Amino acid sequence: xxxxxxxxxxxxxxxxxxxxxxxGAYLPADVYTRTLRLxxxxxxxxxxxxEHGVAITIGAEKEGVPYAxxxxxxxxxxxxxxxxxxxxxxxxxxxxxxxxxxxxxxDFFRRLGQxxxxxxxxxxxxxxxxxxxxLADRYVTGTCPFCTFSPARGDECxxxxxxxxPLNLIDPSCKICGTRPERRRTRHWYLDLPxxxxxxxxxxxxxxxxxxxxxxxxxxxxxxxxPRPITRDMSWGVPLPEDxxxxxxxxxxxxxxxxPIGYVSFTAEWAAAQGRPEAWKDWWRSPDxxxxxFIGKDNIPFHCLVFPSMLYGVRQEYVLPWAVPANEFYNxxxxxxxxxxxxxxxxxxxxxxxxxxxxxxxxxxxxxxTADSEWNWGDYQRVVNTQLADTIGxxxxxxxxxxxxxxxxxxxxxxxxxxxxLDRLLFEDCGAFTDPSESILAFRFRRASExxxxxxxxxxxxxxxxxxxxxxxxxxxxxxxxxNTCCEWIGWVARWSTPFMPGKAQKLxxxxxxxxxxxxxxxxxxxxxxxWRRLETxxxxxTVEGLFAKLDDAQVQTExxxxxxxxxxxx
RNA sequence: AGCGGUGUAGCUCAGUUGGUUAGAGCAACGGCUUCAUAAGCCGUGUGUCGUCGGUUCGAGUCCGACCACCGCUACCA
Numbered sequence: 001x002x003x004x005x006x007x008x009x010x011x012x013x014x015x016x017x018x019x020x021x022x023x024g025a026y027l028p029a030d031v032y033t034r035t036l037r038l039x040x041x042x043x044x045x046x047x048x049x050x051e052h053g054v055a056i057t058i059g060a061e062k063e064g065v066p067y068a069x070x071x072x073x074x075x076x077x078x079x080x081x082x083x084x085x086x087x088x089x090x091x092x093x094x095x096x097x098x099x100x101x102x103x104x105x106x107d108f109f110r111r112l113g114q115x116x117x118x119x120x121x122x123x124x125x126x127x128x129x130x131x132x133x134x135l136a137d138r139y140v141t142g143t144c145p146f147c148t149f150s151p152a153r154g155d156e157c158x159x160x161x162x163x164x165x166p167l168n169l170i171d172p173s174c175k176i177c178g179t180r181p182e183r184r185r186t187r188h189w190y191l192d193l194p195x196x197x198x199x200x201x202x203x204x205x206x207x208x209x210x211x212x213x214x215x216x217x218x219x220x221x222x223x224x225x226x227p228r229p230i231t232r233d234m235s236w237g238v239p240l241p242e243d244x245x246x247x248x249x250x251x252x253x254x255x256x257x258x259x260p261i262g263y264v265s266f267t268a269e270w271a272a273a274q275g276r277p278e279a280w281k282d283w284w285r286s287p288d289x290x291x292x293x294f295i296g297k298d299n300i301p302f303h304c305l306v307f308p309s310m311l312y313g314v315r316q317e318y319v320l321p322w323a324v325p326a327n328e329f330y331n332x333x334x335x336x337x338x339x340x341x342x343x344x345x346x347x348x349x350x351x352x353x354x355x356x357x358x359x360x361x362x363x364x365x366x367x368x369x370t371a372d373s374e375w376n377w378g379d380y381q382r383v384v385n386t387q388l389a390d391t392i393g394x395x396x397x398x399x400x401x402x403x404x405x406x407x408x409x410x411x412x413x414x415x416x417x418x419x420x421x422l423d424r425l426l427f428e429d430c431g432a433f434t435d436p437s438e439s440i441l442a443f444r445f446r447r448a449s450e451x452x453x454x455x456x457x458x459x460x461x462x463x464x465x466x467x468x469x470x471x472x473x474x475x476x477x478x479x480x481x482x483x484n485t486c487c488e489w490i491g492w493v494a495r496w497s498t499p500f501m502p503g504k505a506q507k508l509x510x511x512x513x514x515x516x517x518x519x520x521x522x523x524x525x526x527x528x529x530x531x532w533r534r535l536e537t538x539x540x541x542x543t544v545e546g547l548f549a550k551l552d553d554a555q556v557q558t559e560x561x562x563x564x565x566x567x568x569x570x571x
Numbered sequence: 572a573g574c575g576g577u578g579u580a581g582c583u584c585a586g587u588u589g590g591u592u593a594g595a596g597c598a599a600c601g602g603c604u605u606c607a608u609a610a611g612c613c614g615u616g617u618g619u620c621g622u623c624g625g626u627u628c629g630a631g632u633c634c635g636a637c638c639a640c641c642g643c644u645a646c647c648a
Contacts, residue, residue: 054647
């Protein structure tokens with residue numbers, strides 16, 4: 001049986017996440033997995049923080065806290081934001097705490113070596129004697145040897161644009177402490193990507209149908225791929241296996257090497273927690289698994305080239321990605337999100353004041369699926385007010401309040417003689433309705449959110465055609481039949497809403513007087529005329545109230561003003 | 572500089588493998604309606620599909636050049 005193993009890019013435990021991350025890699029995966037579960041598919045959704053790497057050590061040292069404590073704080077903070085958004089993972093962990101992670105990463109390294117996919121090379125690198133660490137390109141500044149511009153970055157000169165090797169910088173200095181670094185020899189291990197490409201990965205990639213952005217990106221890289229160093233001189237990370245280190249000490253696996261293995265480790269951690277420690281292999285080493293990586297476009301090379309190469313190279317029959325729905329970037333009102341420049345929205349503050357589920361819907365409806373897109377406060381207001389509050393929320397209140405006033409708050413009866421005619425009207429004359437799950441499974445979340453609204457709109461057209469407020473006086477029996485039909489449709493809207501807005505779906509479901517969980521009913525698909533009516537006539541309605549709060553202009557203006565006031569563009 | 576992306580109605584965007592009069596939502600305007608969070612329904616768009624050229628019976632949709640904006644460029648994770 002097909003299984004869906006779904007991952008979202010592991011967020012780096014070095015700062016808060018923003019809406020770009022949310023709609024890029026997490027929310028679509030949440031909607032996707034919810035939909036699959038509703039359809040009865042076997043699904044595992046895996047995530048957690050990526051906690052190694054030099055940026056984290058620098059961040060922690062700046063604050064003077066131990067690395068483990070620093071990443072634990074961000075792990076919790078990011079999870080709490082995810083909770084506020086309503087993201088549901090089967091396992092949430094972190095690469096520095098997941099019990100199987102270090103050993104599994106080392107095992108990957110060892111097996112890649114055994115397969116002949118690693119190369120050892122000795123190189124010279126800049127070393128800061130004061131910080132006692134090798135310096136990454138970005139942590140060295142100096143004078144550009146080509147145009148004498150200073151300060152030039154270690155990787156590129158901002159003035160002449162030439163690529164630089166930090167070893168060639170004139171008067172290099174350590175960006176952390178200002179000390180002049182010295183050259184030291186060091187030995188590193190490289191992943192032989194050209195060999196992996198030639199053996200298998202090149203063909204595998206070309207035989208697969210990818211999103212255009214993935215295709216374009218990797219198509220080129222495949223031709224020019226070079227061996228990639230996968231070890232680093234530092235202390236924070238998964239240590240190099242001792243038996244392979246030839247006495248080299250102070251080396252760890254490169255964060256980009258161990259991070260994607262986190263997907264596997266976390267799955268193993270989940271399996272152990274289920275009391276079936278070997279069960280992770282059913283997911284990772286079964287040909288029935290569909291592995292889906294939700295990522296932003298910046299992650300494409302690693303998920304479509306490097307990690308698949310690793311999975312293949314250990315020769316343990318790991319599955320390779322089945323789909324990589326990589327999103328483009330999400331901006332904020334025309335500019336890139338930038339926490340340091342103050343161009344951002346604090347999500348803890350945001351979710352304390354705004355409806356998380358309405359926000360989920362807006363994010364999905366503006367997702368950067370085919371091109372960069374953006375969070376726009378005015379659009380957010382319009383979507384919440386016109387699509388959610390007016391079209392869906394008001395549909396419920398207009399029908400249910402009418403029933404409260406005129407039918408004693410109980411779902412009115414359907415006169416059997418009306419059934420065929422009303423069904424025909426609703427299904428044929430009130431506009432098209434479609435199954436949003438088809439778009440969701442095709443990773444088209446913008447379209448799916450439109451479909452949900454279109455489906456709700458059908459009932460609004462139906463009500464206008466049948467005008468129950470007139471029938472109430474002229475033909476109360478028919479009026480009851482019409483309202484009964486409306487309630488049924490609202491029930492369907494609730495069920496269609498479930499993956500997008502699980503809480504609202506439940507609330508709407510309960511408003512109809514239903515007990516039980518709407519998401520326990522499975523995916524409803526499209527209604528069929530003979531079987532679509534499900535409600536109990538005479539059932540007492542629940543509490544009827546507005547589903548969505550509207551945003552007013554002043555509020556939106558304030559948000560935009562606050563954003564602009566906080567913005568401090570770098571000098 | 573290289574690579575990638577984008578450029579379609581006022582705004583945000585869809586436009587599958589090239590094919591009848593280029594679409595949606597929002598906004599705007601007109602009409603209908605009053606059950607509802609002044610909500611709902613119906614109707615209304617003469618858009619150089621960035622520019623120029625090419626392929627084709629036929630191109631927004633393929634090819635080339637150019638222009639504009641954006642992003643990335645690998646030990647930044």
